[in-house]
Amino acid sequence: xxxxxxxxxxxxxxxSGRSTTAWxxxxxxxxxxxxxxxxxxxIVDTDTESxxxxxxxxxxxxxxxxxxxxxxxxxxxxxxxxxxxxKNYDGASPREKADFFNSMLPIGGFFRQxxxxxxxxxxxxxxxxxxxxxxxxxxQLNNFSYNIKTACxxxxxxxxxxxxxxxxxxxxxxxxxxxxxxxxxxxxTSQFRAGTKGQLVDFVKCYGNAKTFILTPTAVCMRKEYxxxxxxxxxGQAKEDIWRQFSEDVDSELFRACVKLDxxxxxxxxxxxxxxxxxxxxxxxxxxxxxxxxTLNDREAIARYDFLADKILEYWxx
Numbered sequence: 001x002x003x004x005x006x007x008x009x010x011x012x013x014x015x016s017g018r019s020t021t022a023w024x025x026x027x028x029x030x031x032x033x034x035x036x037x038x039x040x041x042x043i044v045d046t047d048t049e050s051x052x053x054x055x056x057x058x059x060x061x062x063x064x065x066x067x068x069x070x071x072x073x074x075x076x077x078x079x080x081x082x083x084x085x086x087k088n089y090d091g092a093s094p095r096e097k098a099d100f101f102n103s104m105l106p107i108g109g110f111f112r113q114x115x116x117x118x119x120x121x122x123x124x125x126x127x128x129x130x131x132x133x134x135x136x137x138x139x140q141l142n143n144f145s146y147n148i149k150t151a152c153x154x155x156x157x158x159x160x161x162x163x164x165x166x167x168x169x170x171x172x173x174x175x176x177x178x179x180x181x182x183x184x185x186x187x188x189t190s191q192f193r194a195g196t197k198g199q200l201v202d203f204v205k206c207y208g209n210a211k212t213f214i215l216t217p218t219a220v221c222m223r224k225e226y227x228x229x230x231x232x233x234x235x236g237q238a239k240e241d242i243w244r245q246f247s248e249d250v251d252s253e254l255f256r257a258c259v260k261l262d263x264x265x266x267x268x269x270x271x272x273x274x275x276x277x278x279x280x281x282x283x284x285x286x287x288x289x290x291x292x293x294x295t296l297n298d299r300e301a302i303a304r305y306d307f308l309a310d311k312i313l314e315y316w317x318x
Contacts, residue, residue, distance in 0.1 A: 004152065005033075005159035005316050008179040012195040014166045016185040017218045019052030020283045021273065021308075022163050023110070024301070025183070027287045028309035029159065030111040030118065037116035039158045040101060040108075044121045044148060046162050046171040048075055053163040054122035056283060057107045063122040073103050074124035075171075078147045079140040097155040112288060121148070141174045149178045168199070176203060181212045181312055188217045188242060188272065197246050204255045212315045213259045215246070216308060217272030222300075239271055260315070273304045 009022035026041065035041045045053035054060055063074035073081070092100070104119035111118050152160045162175035176182055182203070186196045200213055243261055277297050278284065286294070286302045294302070 003316075004157055005029075005312075006149070006179045006181070007159070007312060008162040008164050008175045008182045009185060010164045010172060010176060010182050011166050011185040012199045013192060014050065016166075016187055016192065017273075017279070018166075018185045019056055019163050020279060021183070021185050021216065021218055021305070022053065022161060023056055023283070023285050024287065024305040025308050025312070026118075026161055027111045027285050028306045029312065030113050031287075032309060032313065033158055035108075035113060035117040035158045037101070037114060038097070039156050040116060041111075041118045041159045041161065042101075042104065042121065042148075042152050042157045043107070043118065043161045043163065044075065044175075045123050046075060046175050047165040048123050048171065049165065051123040051125060053120065054125065057105070057110055057120055057122070059105050059107070059120055059122045060125055062105050063124045072105055073121070075121055075144070076124050078121065079144040081143075081147075092155060100151055100155050101157075110285060110288070137170060141170060145174060145178055176211070177207070179211065181214065181315055183214050183216050183308070183312070185216050185218045187219050188238065193242060193245055200246075200259055201255065204258050207258075209254060209258055211258060214308070214311060214315070215259060215261050217242070219275040220272035222274050222297075260311070273308070274300050276301045 009018050009025075011018045022043075026043065030041060033041075043053060043057075045051055047053075051060070054063065062072050101116070101119055104121050106115035106118070107120045108115040108117040149160065160178075162179060164175040165172040184196060184200065186192045196215070200215075203211070203213065246259070246261055247256075274297060276286070277295070286298050286305070289298065
């Protein structure tokens, strides 16, 4: 059985552009990995409060009710049901595997792929919940993990992506636990940097070297008049400042080995994912736009998303 790529798109705070970063990065991963109906990508929106991916992929009515007749089971439904847990996925027939993927929403068109090549498990917006860390919820999270991670791997999914809640919410921690690579989206502001660093230190203490964390500055302002320090030394000065903040007071070699401060990338004039002007009004997948529509700003962002996809595959293949 081929190894399944498992990635969480995570942020310490809301407002980092996590869901949009996931959409645009998964687009390039799809072009490189070529998912199919029998070996699809599966995207799980585990943010049961904000439901970013559920809205982005226009699925807000698809997981609206969790009735018995509803074929598309939401994140909340998969946390509380044990129907899937009773199945022996290792011995699943092609029909059973097809039924498993058919219980998800086909959204391949959002990635220029066949509809069934990318599947979504979205949030029931009629039952938006704050998941609390009590004993019952821990059991539900473990059940959900089995239903999703184990089932996707056994049924042949090429990749599993989590669009997580922010901070230390239980579903955020569960998503990170179930992933091999965590893309940490972070605006380059002081509060984002301080909070993200503290959370990364905690994650490394919990998970050791079993995971790779890719620090990803997002919505980076490219207008030099708003930058700190000497504008003529941008972006080198900005990268050095962030690198210094994340490196100081961290003596652990384990932290340095797990957290990849590539700055997308470290050794060039590029710095993070730029603020995309068109996203101020409406999020989109830039790779799907017609070439004639793209601005210079769009092209710069596309290059960074493509670079991030390459870094994910690089770390996954090590």
